[in-house]
Amino acid sequence: MKSITPHEEIIDKYSIIPIYYQLFKILEKNILDGKLKPGEALPPEHEIAEKYGISRMTVRRAISELISAGMVYSQKGKGNFVARPKLDDFAFELVNFYEEIQKRGMKPGSKLLGVKIVRADELLAGKLEIDLNATCLHIRMVLSADDEPLVYENKYVVYTKQKPILENELKDPSLSNLATIHGDHFPIISKRVLQASIATEEEALILGTGLNMPVFVVEQTVYDTEKKPIGWGKSIYRGDRYKLTSYIGWSVDDIS
Amino acid sequence: MKSITPHEEIIDKYSIIPIYYQLFKILEKNILDGKLKPGEALPPEHEIAEKYGISRMTVRRAISELISAGMVYSQKGKGNFVARPKLDDFAFELVNFYEEIQKRGMKPGSKLLGVKIVRADELLAGKLEIDLNATCLHIRMVLSADDEPLVYENKYVVYTKQKPILENELKDPSLSNLATIHGDHFPIISKRVLQASIATEEEALILGTGLNMPVFVVEQTVYDTEKKPIGWGKSIYRGDRYKLTSYIGWSVDDIS
DNA sequence: GAGTGGTCTAGACCACGCG
Protein backbone atom coordinates (compact mmCIF):
# COMPACT_ATOMS: atom_id res chain seq x y z
CA MET A 1 0.00 0.00 0.00
CA LYS A 2 1.44 3.29 -1.09
CA SER A 3 0.89 6.23 1.17
CA ILE A 4 -0.32 9.43 -0.36
CA THR A 5 2.43 11.98 -0.74
CA PRO A 6 2.03 14.33 2.17
CA HIS A 7 2.28 18.07 1.79
CA GLU A 8 1.98 18.08 -1.95
CA GLU A 9 3.18 21.24 -3.54
CA ILE A 10 -0.29 22.31 -4.44
CA ILE A 11 -2.20 25.24 -3.06
CA ASP A 12 -5.85 24.93 -2.17
CA LYS A 13 -7.27 28.36 -2.82
CA TYR A 14 -10.46 27.51 -1.00
CA SER A 15 -8.87 26.06 2.12
CA ILE A 16 -9.38 27.67 5.51
CA ILE A 17 -5.61 27.92 5.69
CA PRO A 18 -4.42 31.18 4.17
CA ILE A 19 -2.77 30.88 0.80
CA TYR A 20 0.30 32.80 1.92
CA TYR A 21 0.78 30.30 4.75
CA GLN A 22 0.44 27.30 2.47
CA LEU A 23 3.04 28.80 0.18
CA PHE A 24 5.27 29.64 3.13
CA LYS A 25 5.20 26.02 4.21
CA ILE A 26 5.96 24.78 0.70
CA LEU A 27 8.95 27.06 0.37
CA GLU A 28 10.14 26.25 3.89
CA LYS A 29 9.98 22.56 3.08
CA ASN A 30 11.96 23.03 -0.11
CA ILE A 31 14.63 24.83 1.82
CA LEU A 32 14.82 22.37 4.69
CA ASP A 33 14.86 19.43 2.29
CA GLY A 34 17.78 20.97 0.51
CA LYS A 35 15.97 21.48 -2.80
CA LEU A 36 16.80 25.12 -2.29
CA LYS A 37 20.26 25.43 -0.81
CA PRO A 38 21.68 28.35 1.15
CA GLY A 39 22.83 31.03 -1.25
CA GLU A 40 20.53 29.93 -4.05
CA ALA A 41 17.89 32.24 -5.44
CA LEU A 42 14.19 31.56 -5.13
CA PRO A 43 12.22 31.75 -8.35
CA PRO A 44 11.19 35.33 -9.17
CA GLU A 45 8.05 36.44 -7.39
CA HIS A 46 5.99 36.84 -10.55
CA GLU A 47 6.97 33.34 -11.57
CA ILE A 48 5.84 31.83 -8.29
CA ALA A 49 2.61 33.80 -8.54
CA GLU A 50 2.00 32.49 -12.04
CA LYS A 51 2.92 28.91 -11.15
CA TYR A 52 0.35 28.72 -8.35
CA GLY A 53 -2.17 31.02 -9.95
CA ILE A 54 -2.12 33.55 -7.13
CA SER A 55 -1.39 37.22 -6.78
CA ARG A 56 2.14 38.51 -6.46
CA MET A 57 1.20 40.33 -3.25
CA THR A 58 0.30 37.00 -1.73
CA VAL A 59 3.62 35.54 -2.81
CA ARG A 60 5.34 38.50 -1.21
CA ARG A 61 3.48 37.89 2.02
CA ALA A 62 4.73 34.29 2.08
CA ILE A 63 8.28 35.36 1.39
CA SER A 64 8.14 38.04 4.04
CA GLU A 65 7.33 35.28 6.53
CA LEU A 66 10.44 33.42 5.42
CA ILE A 67 12.43 36.61 5.81
CA SER A 68 11.27 37.20 9.36
CA ALA A 69 12.06 33.57 10.10
CA GLY A 70 15.59 34.36 8.95
CA MET A 71 15.50 31.72 6.23
CA VAL A 72 15.52 34.08 3.28
CA TYR A 73 16.99 37.44 2.50
CA SER A 74 16.07 39.79 -0.27
CA GLN A 75 18.13 41.92 -2.62
CA LYS A 76 16.44 44.66 -4.56
CA GLY A 77 16.86 44.24 -8.27
CA LYS A 78 18.43 40.79 -7.88
CA GLY A 79 16.16 38.34 -6.18
CA ASN A 80 15.28 36.46 -3.01
CA PHE A 81 17.91 34.12 -1.67
CA VAL A 82 18.08 31.32 0.83
CA ALA A 83 19.96 32.49 3.91
CA ARG A 84 22.80 30.72 5.63
CA PRO A 85 21.72 30.37 9.23
CA LYS A 86 23.98 32.18 11.67
CA LEU A 87 24.13 30.00 14.69
CA ASP A 88 27.07 31.50 16.46
CA ASP A 89 25.54 34.77 17.45
CA PHE A 90 24.64 34.97 21.05
CA ALA A 91 21.29 35.92 22.40
CA PHE A 92 23.28 37.91 24.84
CA GLU A 93 25.69 40.26 23.25
CA LEU A 94 28.67 38.04 23.05
CA VAL A 95 28.30 38.13 19.32
CA ASN A 96 31.58 38.29 17.54
CA PHE A 97 34.63 37.92 19.70
CA TYR A 98 36.94 39.82 17.43
CA GLU A 99 34.58 42.73 16.89
CA GLU A 100 33.70 42.96 20.53
CA ILE A 101 37.28 43.05 21.66
CA GLN A 102 38.28 45.55 19.01
CA LYS A 103 35.33 47.75 19.90
CA ARG A 104 36.82 47.95 23.36
CA GLY A 105 40.12 49.08 21.91
CA MET A 106 41.98 45.88 22.61
CA LYS A 107 43.88 43.50 20.39
CA PRO A 108 42.00 40.24 19.86
CA GLY A 109 43.89 37.04 19.28
CA SER A 110 43.40 33.31 19.10
CA LYS A 111 45.75 30.41 19.57
CA LEU A 112 45.14 26.91 18.36
CA LEU A 113 46.08 24.45 21.07
CA GLY A 114 45.41 21.40 18.99
CA VAL A 115 43.45 19.76 16.20
CA LYS A 116 43.02 16.05 16.46
CA ILE A 117 40.95 13.12 15.34
CA VAL A 118 39.68 11.46 18.48
CA ARG A 119 37.42 8.57 19.39
CA ALA A 120 34.22 9.47 21.21
CA ASP A 121 34.20 8.73 24.91
CA GLU A 122 30.98 8.25 26.80
CA LEU A 123 30.29 11.94 27.38
CA LEU A 124 30.89 12.93 23.77
CA ALA A 125 28.99 9.96 22.37
CA GLY A 126 26.05 11.07 24.45
CA LYS A 127 26.26 14.70 23.42
CA LEU A 128 26.53 13.93 19.72
CA GLU A 129 24.28 10.86 19.85
CA ILE A 130 26.85 8.69 18.15
CA ASP A 131 28.48 5.36 18.96
CA LEU A 132 31.28 4.99 21.43
CA ASN A 133 34.66 5.22 19.71
CA ALA A 134 33.21 6.89 16.61
CA THR A 135 35.71 9.28 15.07
CA CYS A 136 35.37 12.98 15.79
CA LEU A 137 37.30 16.09 15.02
CA HIS A 138 38.50 17.85 18.15
CA ILE A 139 39.64 21.45 18.24
CA ARG A 140 41.05 23.24 21.27
CA MET A 141 41.75 26.91 21.26
CA VAL A 142 42.18 29.97 23.40
CA LEU A 143 40.84 33.42 22.60
CA SER A 144 42.62 36.38 24.07
CA ALA A 145 42.54 40.15 24.35
CA ASP A 146 45.82 42.02 24.49
CA ASP A 147 47.53 38.63 24.80
CA GLU A 148 45.66 37.82 27.96
CA PRO A 149 43.60 34.59 27.73
CA LEU A 150 39.87 35.20 28.06
CA VAL A 151 38.15 32.15 26.65
CA TYR A 152 39.07 28.48 26.47
CA GLU A 153 37.18 26.49 23.87
CA ASN A 154 36.76 22.81 23.13
CA LYS A 155 34.83 21.81 20.04
CA TYR A 156 33.87 18.49 18.58
CA VAL A 157 32.23 17.65 15.28
CA VAL A 158 31.20 14.34 13.81
CA TYR A 159 33.90 13.26 11.39
CA THR A 160 32.29 11.06 8.80
CA LYS A 161 33.85 12.31 5.63
CA GLN A 162 37.43 11.44 5.06
CA LYS A 163 38.09 15.02 4.14
CA PRO A 164 41.46 16.26 5.20
CA ILE A 165 41.46 19.17 7.62
CA LEU A 166 41.69 22.25 5.52
CA GLU A 167 43.23 25.55 6.44
CA ASN A 168 39.99 27.09 5.42
CA GLU A 169 38.04 25.68 8.31
CA LEU A 170 40.60 26.67 10.86
CA LYS A 171 40.20 30.27 9.84
CA ASP A 172 36.56 30.12 10.86
CA PRO A 173 36.51 27.47 13.54
CA SER A 174 32.93 28.21 14.54
CA LEU A 175 30.92 25.15 15.32
CA SER A 176 28.44 25.77 12.54
CA ASN A 177 31.17 26.22 9.97
CA LEU A 178 32.96 23.08 11.05
CA ALA A 179 29.70 21.16 11.03
CA THR A 180 28.82 22.46 7.57
CA ILE A 181 32.02 21.12 6.13
CA HIS A 182 31.98 17.74 7.72
CA GLY A 183 28.30 16.91 7.84
CA ASP A 184 25.85 15.78 5.20
CA HIS A 185 23.25 18.37 6.06
CA PHE A 186 23.87 21.95 6.99
CA PRO A 187 23.14 23.06 10.53
CA ILE A 188 19.88 24.88 11.08
CA ILE A 189 19.53 25.27 14.80
CA SER A 190 21.80 25.56 17.77
CA LYS A 191 21.22 25.19 21.46
CA ARG A 192 23.25 26.98 24.06
CA VAL A 193 23.37 26.40 27.75
CA LEU A 194 24.99 28.95 30.00
CA GLN A 195 26.12 28.19 33.51
CA ALA A 196 27.97 30.02 36.22
CA SER A 197 30.72 27.92 37.69
CA ILE A 198 34.21 27.88 39.05
CA ALA A 199 37.18 27.06 36.84
CA THR A 200 38.66 23.61 37.09
CA GLU A 201 42.39 23.35 37.63
CA GLU A 202 43.03 22.74 33.94
CA GLU A 203 40.87 25.70 32.95
CA ALA A 204 42.47 28.01 35.48
CA LEU A 205 45.89 26.96 34.21
CA ILE A 206 45.05 27.70 30.58
CA LEU A 207 43.32 30.97 31.40
CA GLY A 208 46.22 31.90 33.61
CA THR A 209 44.14 32.69 36.66
CA GLY A 210 44.15 31.67 40.24
CA LEU A 211 41.87 29.11 41.80
CA ASN A 212 38.26 29.94 42.64
CA MET A 213 37.94 31.92 39.45
CA PRO A 214 34.26 32.42 38.57
CA VAL A 215 33.58 31.51 34.97
CA PHE A 216 30.78 31.29 32.46
CA VAL A 217 30.48 27.84 31.00
CA VAL A 218 28.79 27.85 27.62
CA GLU A 219 27.82 24.61 25.97
CA GLN A 220 26.72 24.75 22.36
CA THR A 221 25.16 21.99 20.32
CA VAL A 222 24.33 22.44 16.65
CA TYR A 223 21.73 20.32 14.90
CA ASP A 224 21.04 19.55 11.26
CA THR A 225 17.71 19.58 9.44
CA GLU A 226 16.87 16.21 10.94
CA LYS A 227 17.54 17.40 14.48
CA LYS A 228 20.61 15.23 14.83
CA PRO A 229 23.44 16.84 16.72
CA ILE A 230 26.43 17.34 14.47
CA GLY A 231 28.64 19.44 16.66
CA TRP A 232 29.22 20.14 20.33
CA GLY A 233 31.41 22.58 22.13
CA LYS A 234 32.20 23.86 25.58
CA SER A 235 33.64 27.28 26.21
CA ILE A 236 34.99 28.72 29.43
CA TYR A 237 34.79 32.51 29.83
CA ARG A 238 36.62 34.38 32.53
CA GLY A 239 33.88 35.71 34.77
CA ASP A 240 35.92 38.64 36.01
CA ARG A 241 36.33 39.99 32.49
CA TYR A 242 33.12 39.05 30.79
CA LYS A 243 29.70 40.63 31.10
CA LEU A 244 26.73 39.78 28.97
CA THR A 245 24.38 42.62 28.22
CA SER A 246 20.94 42.52 26.68
CA TYR A 247 18.24 45.03 25.98
CA ILE A 248 14.54 44.28 25.96
CA GLY A 249 11.62 46.45 25.02
CA TRP A 250 10.69 49.12 22.57
CA SER A 251 13.71 50.30 20.67
CA VAL A 252 13.95 54.13 20.60
CA ASP A 253 17.46 54.50 19.29
CA ASP A 254 20.24 53.58 21.65
CA ILE A 255 21.13 53.72 25.28
CA SER A 256 24.77 53.88 26.16
CA MET B 1 11.68 82.98 16.91
CA LYS B 2 9.43 79.98 16.86
CA SER B 3 10.86 76.77 15.52
CA ILE B 4 8.84 74.82 13.03
CA THR B 5 7.12 71.85 14.57
CA PRO B 6 9.21 68.85 13.70
CA HIS B 7 7.69 65.60 12.54
CA GLU B 8 4.34 67.04 11.71
CA GLU B 9 1.64 64.46 11.46
CA ILE B 10 1.40 64.85 7.74
CA ILE B 11 2.31 62.32 5.13
CA ASP B 12 4.13 63.33 2.01
CA LYS B 13 2.88 60.94 -0.63
CA TYR B 14 5.61 61.99 -3.01
CA SER B 15 8.52 61.67 -0.61
CA ILE B 16 11.29 59.16 -1.20
CA ILE B 17 10.45 57.76 2.21
CA PRO B 18 7.79 55.06 1.92
CA ILE B 19 4.35 56.07 3.10
CA TYR B 20 4.05 53.08 5.39
CA TYR B 21 7.26 54.12 7.12
CA GLN B 22 6.13 57.70 7.59
CA LEU B 23 2.91 56.43 9.12
CA PHE B 24 4.82 53.97 11.29
CA LYS B 25 6.89 56.81 12.68
CA ILE B 26 3.82 58.95 13.33
CA LEU B 27 2.09 56.17 15.22
CA GLU B 28 5.27 55.28 17.11
CA LYS B 29 5.63 58.88 18.19
CA ASN B 30 2.04 59.04 19.38
CA ILE B 31 2.62 55.97 21.48
CA LEU B 32 5.93 57.07 22.94
CA ASP B 33 4.56 60.52 23.71
CA GLY B 34 1.71 58.94 25.58
CA LYS B 35 -1.01 60.22 23.26
CA LEU B 36 -1.82 56.57 22.77
CA LYS B 37 -1.44 54.74 26.05
CA PRO B 38 -0.83 51.03 26.60
CA GLY B 39 -4.12 49.18 26.35
CA GLU B 40 -5.78 51.83 24.23
CA ALA B 41 -7.06 51.05 20.77
CA LEU B 42 -5.63 52.62 17.67
CA PRO B 43 -8.16 54.18 15.33
CA PRO B 44 -9.69 51.62 12.96
CA GLU B 45 -7.58 50.93 9.92
CA HIS B 46 -10.09 52.32 7.44
CA GLU B 47 -10.25 55.50 9.47
CA ILE B 48 -6.49 55.99 9.42
CA ALA B 49 -6.49 55.28 5.70
CA GLU B 50 -9.18 57.89 5.14
CA LYS B 51 -7.52 60.46 7.40
CA TYR B 52 -4.25 60.38 5.48
CA GLY B 53 -5.77 59.66 2.09
CA ILE B 54 -3.92 56.40 1.63
CA SER B 55 -4.85 52.80 1.02
CA ARG B 56 -5.82 50.51 3.85
CA MET B 57 -3.17 48.00 2.76
CA THR B 58 -0.56 50.66 3.36
CA VAL B 59 -1.97 51.37 6.81
CA ARG B 60 -1.79 47.67 7.54
CA ARG B 61 1.83 47.60 6.48
CA ALA B 62 2.63 50.38 8.95
CA ILE B 63 0.77 48.66 11.74
CA SER B 64 2.48 45.36 11.00
CA GLU B 65 5.77 47.14 11.61
CA LEU B 66 4.50 48.28 14.98
CA ILE B 67 3.43 44.74 15.72
CA SER B 68 6.83 43.28 14.95
CA ALA B 69 8.36 46.01 17.09
CA GLY B 70 6.18 44.68 19.89
CA MET B 71 4.46 48.02 20.39
CA VAL B 72 1.04 46.98 19.14
CA TYR B 73 -1.02 43.85 19.18
CA SER B 74 -4.01 43.03 17.10
CA GLN B 75 -7.33 41.38 17.87
CA LYS B 76 -9.47 40.16 15.04
CA GLY B 77 -12.90 41.73 15.07
CA LYS B 78 -11.92 44.17 17.82
CA GLY B 79 -9.07 46.40 16.84
CA ASN B 80 -5.39 47.20 17.17
CA PHE B 81 -4.13 48.02 20.64
CA VAL B 82 -1.04 49.57 22.16
CA ALA B 83 0.95 46.86 23.91
CA ARG B 84 2.32 47.00 27.41
CA PRO B 85 6.03 46.34 27.08
CA LYS B 86 7.17 43.22 28.86
CA LEU B 87 10.55 44.02 30.21
CA ASP B 88 11.00 41.20 32.62
CA ASP B 89 11.37 38.41 30.14
CA PHE B 90 14.87 37.21 29.76
CA ALA B 91 16.62 36.83 26.48
CA PHE B 92 17.82 33.63 27.96
CA GLU B 93 15.07 31.43 29.17
CA LEU B 94 14.82 32.66 32.69
CA VAL B 95 11.42 33.98 31.81
CA ASN B 96 8.91 33.55 34.53
CA PHE B 97 10.23 32.20 37.76
CA TYR B 98 7.00 30.64 38.90
CA GLU B 99 6.22 28.97 35.59
CA GLU B 100 9.74 27.72 35.16
CA ILE B 101 9.86 26.17 38.58
CA GLN B 102 6.44 24.62 38.25
CA LYS B 103 7.35 23.23 34.85
CA ARG B 104 10.13 21.37 36.60
CA GLY B 105 7.64 19.92 39.03
CA MET B 106 8.75 21.93 42.02
CA LYS B 107 6.92 24.28 44.34
CA PRO B 108 7.86 27.90 43.73
CA GLY B 109 7.78 30.39 46.55
CA SER B 110 8.82 33.89 47.44
CA LYS B 111 9.57 35.59 50.71
CA LEU B 112 9.62 39.32 51.26
CA LEU B 113 12.62 40.24 53.36
CA GLY B 114 11.79 43.90 53.56
CA VAL B 115 10.15 46.93 52.00
CA LYS B 116 11.61 50.25 52.95
CA ILE B 117 11.94 53.85 51.95
CA VAL B 118 15.64 54.57 51.78
CA ARG B 119 17.88 57.46 50.83
CA ALA B 120 20.09 56.94 47.82
CA ASP B 121 23.74 56.26 48.54
CA GLU B 122 26.41 56.95 45.99
CA LEU B 123 26.02 53.67 44.12
CA LEU B 124 22.27 53.93 43.85
CA ALA B 125 22.28 57.62 42.97
CA GLY B 126 24.62 56.75 40.13
CA LYS B 127 22.55 53.84 38.88
CA LEU B 128 19.29 55.77 38.92
CA GLU B 129 20.87 59.09 37.95
CA ILE B 130 19.29 60.87 40.88
CA ASP B 131 20.60 63.07 43.68
CA LEU B 132 22.32 61.69 46.72
CA ASN B 133 19.83 61.11 49.53
CA ALA B 134 16.84 61.17 47.20
CA THR B 135 14.10 58.88 48.45
CA CYS B 136 13.75 55.45 46.89
CA LEU B 137 11.65 52.39 47.45
CA HIS B 138 13.74 49.37 48.34
CA ILE B 139 12.48 45.81 48.12
CA ARG B 140 14.40 42.73 49.19
CA MET B 141 13.14 39.27 48.50
CA VAL B 142 14.10 35.66 48.10
CA LEU B 143 12.67 33.29 45.49
CA SER B 144 12.72 29.62 46.26
CA ALA B 145 11.89 26.20 44.86
CA ASP B 146 10.66 23.52 47.23
CA ASP B 147 11.51 25.91 50.06
CA GLU B 148 15.14 26.05 49.05
CA PRO B 149 16.39 29.58 48.29
CA LEU B 150 17.44 30.03 44.68
CA VAL B 151 17.47 33.75 44.01
CA TYR B 152 18.15 36.79 46.16
CA GLU B 153 16.80 40.04 44.79
CA ASN B 154 17.31 43.69 45.64
CA LYS B 155 15.23 46.25 43.79
CA TYR B 156 15.09 50.01 43.92
CA VAL B 157 12.68 52.41 42.25
CA VAL B 158 12.57 56.16 42.26
CA TYR B 159 9.98 57.22 44.81
CA THR B 160 8.65 60.57 43.73
CA LYS B 161 4.96 60.15 44.31
CA GLN B 162 3.80 60.10 47.85
CA LYS B 163 1.75 57.05 47.07
CA PRO B 164 1.53 54.60 49.88
CA ILE B 165 2.91 51.16 49.20
CA LEU B 166 0.00 49.12 48.03
CA GLU B 167 -0.51 45.44 48.42
CA ASN B 168 -1.08 45.39 44.71
CA GLU B 169 2.47 46.13 43.84
CA LEU B 170 3.89 43.58 46.19
CA LYS B 171 1.99 40.88 44.38
CA ASP B 172 3.88 41.72 41.21
CA PRO B 173 7.15 43.11 42.44
CA SER B 174 8.74 43.11 39.01
CA LEU B 175 10.84 46.13 38.34
CA SER B 176 8.73 47.30 35.45
CA ASN B 177 5.55 47.04 37.47
CA LEU B 178 7.02 48.92 40.40
CA ALA B 179 8.36 51.57 38.07
CA THR B 180 5.01 51.91 36.33
CA ILE B 181 3.27 52.68 39.59
CA HIS B 182 5.76 55.14 40.96
CA GLY B 183 7.02 56.89 37.86
CA ASP B 184 5.52 59.54 35.64
CA HIS B 185 6.20 57.70 32.42
CA PHE B 186 5.85 54.01 31.82
CA PRO B 187 8.99 51.97 31.24
CA ILE B 188 9.78 51.10 27.66
CA ILE B 189 13.17 49.53 27.70
CA SER B 190 15.27 47.55 30.11
CA LYS B 191 18.93 46.73 30.19
CA ARG B 192 20.30 43.62 31.78
CA VAL B 193 23.84 42.78 32.59
CA LEU B 194 24.75 39.23 33.47
CA GLN B 195 27.94 38.29 35.26
CA ALA B 196 29.45 35.15 36.66
CA SER B 197 30.74 35.66 40.14
CA ILE B 198 31.14 34.19 43.58
CA ALA B 199 28.61 34.83 46.29
CA THR B 200 29.47 37.37 48.94
CA GLU B 201 29.13 36.32 52.56
CA GLU B 202 25.76 38.01 52.86
CA GLU B 203 24.51 36.38 49.68
CA ALA B 204 25.77 32.95 50.67
CA LEU B 205 24.06 33.34 54.01
CA ILE B 206 20.70 34.24 52.50
CA LEU B 207 20.91 31.56 49.83
CA GLY B 208 21.96 29.07 52.47
CA THR B 209 25.06 27.90 50.68
CA GLY B 210 28.68 27.50 51.53
CA LEU B 211 31.44 29.86 50.55
CA ASN B 212 32.86 29.88 47.02
CA MET B 213 29.41 29.37 45.60
CA PRO B 214 29.35 30.32 41.89
CA VAL B 215 26.46 32.63 41.11
CA PHE B 216 24.91 34.57 38.29
CA VAL B 217 24.64 38.24 39.07
CA VAL B 218 21.93 39.94 37.06
CA GLU B 219 21.60 43.69 37.11
CA GLN B 220 18.50 45.18 35.56
CA THR B 221 17.82 48.82 34.83
CA VAL B 222 14.50 49.97 33.42
CA TYR B 223 14.17 53.24 31.53
CA ASP B 224 11.21 55.44 30.67
CA THR B 225 10.37 57.02 27.33
CA GLU B 226 12.93 59.72 27.97
CA LYS B 227 15.69 57.20 28.62
CA LYS B 228 15.88 58.12 32.27
CA PRO B 229 16.44 55.18 34.59
CA ILE B 230 13.48 54.66 36.87
CA GLY B 231 14.33 51.36 38.47
CA TRP B 232 17.36 49.27 39.24
CA GLY B 233 17.76 45.81 40.63
CA LYS B 234 20.39 43.22 41.35
CA SER B 235 19.59 39.54 41.54
CA ILE B 236 21.82 36.72 42.69
CA TYR B 237 21.12 33.28 41.21
CA ARG B 238 22.62 30.09 42.56
CA GLY B 239 24.98 28.92 39.84
CA ASP B 240 24.74 25.29 40.83
CA ARG B 241 21.01 25.24 40.28
CA TYR B 242 20.50 27.64 37.42
CA LYS B 243 21.18 27.12 33.75
CA LEU B 244 20.18 29.51 31.01
CA THR B 245 19.24 27.96 27.71
CA SER B 246 18.71 29.61 24.36
CA TYR B 247 18.00 28.42 20.86
CA ILE B 248 19.11 30.15 17.71
CA GLY B 249 18.34 29.41 14.11
CA TRP B 250 15.53 28.20 11.91
CA SER B 251 12.67 26.95 14.01
CA VAL B 252 11.44 23.50 12.87
CA ASP B 253 9.25 22.63 15.81
CA ASP B 254 10.98 21.84 19.05
CA ILE B 255 14.08 20.17 20.32
CA SER B 256 13.96 18.68 23.76
C1' DG C 1 16.84 47.77 -21.52
C1' DA C 2 15.17 43.68 -19.45
C1' DG C 3 14.36 41.65 -15.11
C1' DT C 4 14.00 42.02 -10.31
C1' DG C 5 12.07 43.31 -5.83
C1' DG C 6 9.67 47.53 -3.17
C1' DT C 7 5.69 50.15 -2.82
C1' DC C 8 0.94 51.38 -3.46
C1' DT C 9 -3.93 51.34 -4.86
C1' DA C 10 -9.00 50.52 -4.71
C1' DG C 11 -11.52 47.59 -4.47
C1' DA C 12 -13.40 42.66 -2.59
C1' DC C 13 -14.92 38.85 0.56
C1' DC C 14 -14.40 36.59 4.90
C1' DA C 15 -14.47 35.45 10.05
C1' DC C 16 -14.69 37.22 14.31
C1' DG C 17 -16.52 40.11 18.56
C1' DC C 18 -20.19 42.32 20.47
C1' DG C 19 -24.49 44.16 21.53
Place this chain on the structure above:
DNA sequence: GCGTGGTCTAGACCACTCA
Protein backbone atom coordinates in the same frame (compact mmCIF):
# COMPACT_ATOMS: atom_id res chain seq x y z
C1' DG D 1 -26.25 43.32 12.07
C1' DC D 2 -22.44 46.14 12.16
C1' DG D 3 -17.73 47.22 12.74
C1' DT D 4 -13.40 45.20 13.09
C1' DG D 5 -9.13 43.11 11.34
C1' DG D 6 -7.37 39.12 7.95
C1' DT D 7 -6.81 37.86 3.38
C1' DC D 8 -6.57 38.40 -1.53
C1' DT D 9 -6.60 40.39 -6.20
C1' DA D 10 -4.95 42.57 -10.58
C1' DG D 11 -3.21 45.81 -11.79
C1' DA D 12 0.45 50.01 -11.49
C1' DC D 13 4.88 52.67 -11.07
C1' DC D 14 9.43 52.95 -9.18
C1' DA D 15 14.48 51.97 -8.16
C1' DC D 16 17.76 48.88 -8.47
C1' DT D 17 21.10 45.40 -10.82
C1' DC D 18 23.42 43.63 -14.52
C1' DA D 19 24.65 42.73 -18.99
